[in-house]
Amino acid sequence: MTVWLLLALHVTAVVGLAVGGRRLTSRYAVFGVAAIAPLITAIWVASRLTSDDPYVTSITWVGQLDLTIAFRVDELSALLTLIVSGIGALVFVYAMGYFGPTATGLAKFGATLLAFSTAMVGLVLADSVWTLFVFWELTSITSFLLVGHKHPDPATRYAARRALLITAAGGLVLLAGLLTVTSATVSGGSGSVGLRDLTPVGGTAGAIGAVLILVAAATKSAQVPFHVWLPGAMAAPTPVSAYLHSATMVKAGVILVLLLQPALAETGPWTPVGLAFGLGSMLWGAIGALRHRDAKLILAWGTVSQLGLMIALLAVGPGKATFAALSILVAHAIFKAALFMVVGEVDVRTGTRDITKLSGLARSMPIAFVVAVVSGASMAGVPPLLGFAAKEAAIEAGLKLDGAERVVLLGGVIVGSVFTVAYTLRFLIGVFGSRAPEADDADRPSDVAPRRSPITAVTVPLALGSVVGFVALTAVSNRVAAAVSLVDEKAATFELIRWPGLKAAFVISMAIVAAGSVLGAALARQTLRAPEPLGARSVDRLVDVVLSIAQRIARVQHGSLPLYVMTMCLVAASVAVPFVGDVDLDALVRWDEPMQAVLGVVVLVAAAATVSVGGRLAAALSLGAVGFGVAGLFVVQGAPDLALTQLLVETVIVVGFVIGFGRLGRSFPRVGVAWRPIRLAVAALVGIGVMTGLAASASRPSGTPPLDELTAQSVDTGGGNNIVNVILTDMRALDTFGEIIVLAVVAVGVVSLARAGRTTDDESATLPDEGAADLLRRAEPVSAGDRIGGTS
């Protein structure tokens, strides 16, 4: 029950902020409300952290398909939820300081961020495959809204769309992958496959599933070549980056790989494909981080690199590598969140994130400097910090392997780590160091606005987290081992080591730090050309192509009503083609009752009149006669419900004509000579098509309708004697629900169609699609765009 209450609390807070948040004038109130649900969740899961008695709850929502929403709080999901909700609560406090008093749209922002947090909590707590999938997709959608928060900016819109296209495509791949895996593990209904009950999948299905799952994880975790959305996503306000790109969204891919490892680790492609994604991303991400000037982009590229390390470790698992991957995941969430927050603070207080413009911040922003040094050192793997212990575990895991895997993983990790140390040092020197006074205008220290206490209140504990994590290393190690053991039993025996002694792993570690420091110091003031993300061009082009195809398809909407009607009629008529063979003229009877013939003649005459009369009013009346004649046929056939509905619809249509005539001419316009035969041909085709369809349907042996059964069921379960209505509102109520949703959509469509021609288009509503990609590239090194509205 607790999980449901917590999720309900999240949803209530989201809805409350979205609906009534505008009344909260203070940003403290907005983000205070938003922080409540994550905070309570974090406290609760922290209390479950050491409990080895898993808490399981589930609700079946489609019994026939065995579809359930299932959650499980065990040592693994509690640890992950603690990261998601704990960092979430801190991010909301941080946002209080990040946004200035004049910032607008905060309630919407807070609601969206909390909605994302809710989706993420659901994702990590999910106990069944399809629950995981649903929340996975929810994170894609909410993160799209977050990245596009500053949507008046075309570059932001482009970045958000790019993120959505890539992650949504990944969602489809995930769906395919999960279907492959579950259909191989479970025979028959694959509705509720528990995530902890996955058994190894072998053969072709396993191989295909492994590739699909890894690709899906790579899109979410921004792995090369799908990483291009992550740097663009830096267009979002920094609280979003600190949350999505340190602890949550990008970790979803890693978590997916971790959870599916038991099922797929034995398959052929798992290790090579995972290693290719992971090591490629680790190296290319680090190289990207070394070349950027925007401090936030340095961190974003660093994230790509770190995630690559985790994916690579999971790919060679199970065993020590899996353990190391989860350790790094924990450490990374803490130090990367702190670093993103520091960059946001620098941006807010100086107005720029460009490391070629910043100078002397070590003295003017001492607290931020210390936070950045501690967190950066943890990222670089310098003792005595949590990041060091985690990286040691990774190197040891590499040393334990044999053969090609050992060479590849160890080589990749070492080179990637050297680069990591280098870009960390470059980041610290670039942001906080004093620059040599060469340029005339920029040699003085940057102007710094006053400190904002909510930011400090969050960044300092996060920096302390990296230290405390090392001090209390045994506790951290035990939690990680207990969590990992749920996926991989072999990993339970490992631990993080505080002082490994002068062993190979430690020597390698120190050599990495030394080499990286030299490289970083050398590159610190080098302004290299900001790199195109590897494959960014091609992905961008793909996005452009997709959008231009979409626009070309949209051109089918030509705006000519006669052509629309003709298209629809022709398509409807062509449906009859497959049934032509079913027509059996001998099986057809003339009529069941003579009255049908009379009504048929009425309908025919009225129909002929409708098309032949000149005036609109006469045509409308004839059309009404057709409708009433058909209603009469329904009565004769014994379908009073249908007849009643038909009559009422006809009545409403008549009223509609009365309204419509106010704005139309009295008679029909003349049709051009060329069009007349085409219209006649279409009309004839439609007539033949409908007739064929009806004849085919009437030719079929109908058998006895299950009338008694239906009657019994309707009186029994529905409590009503009108079978038609009991079917509509009880037996097939889900269909009816779908239909009324269609009605609502139609209403929205009618209103927007009718208004489309009237209102002058908002300038910002039309997207300059062609130039947006270039705009984005130009906009990337620029910074200080991190505020909402006119904050300063």
Add this chain to the structure above:
Amino acid sequence: MISSRSIVVRTGIRLASPLALVVAGYLFFAGHNQPGGGFAAGLVLGAVVALRAVVGLVTPRRASWILALGGTIAGLVAVAPIVAGHTLLDQVVVETTLPLLGKVKAGSALVFDLGVTILVVGLIVAVLEALDVYDLRSRTSRSVVQSDGARVDPARVAAQPTDTESIGAPDDAGIERGGTR
């Protein structure tokens, strides 16, 4: 339009409205055992709303709210059984004895049907809003005061779609359009 010209139609619709409400109510409740139901009731109500709108009587507005209300009611009925541990859209039938009416049997399907009814009304109100019936009414009642033949109404001309239909129409609007081009 009709509103200012025919007091008979206007009064007739006004008098018929309560009757139609009763009919809608009857159809709504009768649907359980006899022809009728939520959809039919919604259509009757919708037709009344449309007629009242045409002649300028008070009608419900703000289609989005009505649509949202209907969708929410139906959605809640759909989800409620899940909370109680049943499956989606599970039916609950209650039987009680009420004063005057005697024994009454009602199910959760009735509430679901209410959602359908409200949504159908919302659809028709949305169409009326989209067609600017409310504005048309206030404008025509103003413009008719000038004369009965040539109504000058620039907003109406602007609202006309630019297709071939209205050009060939021997309507006064077409002449005005020629002027604006």
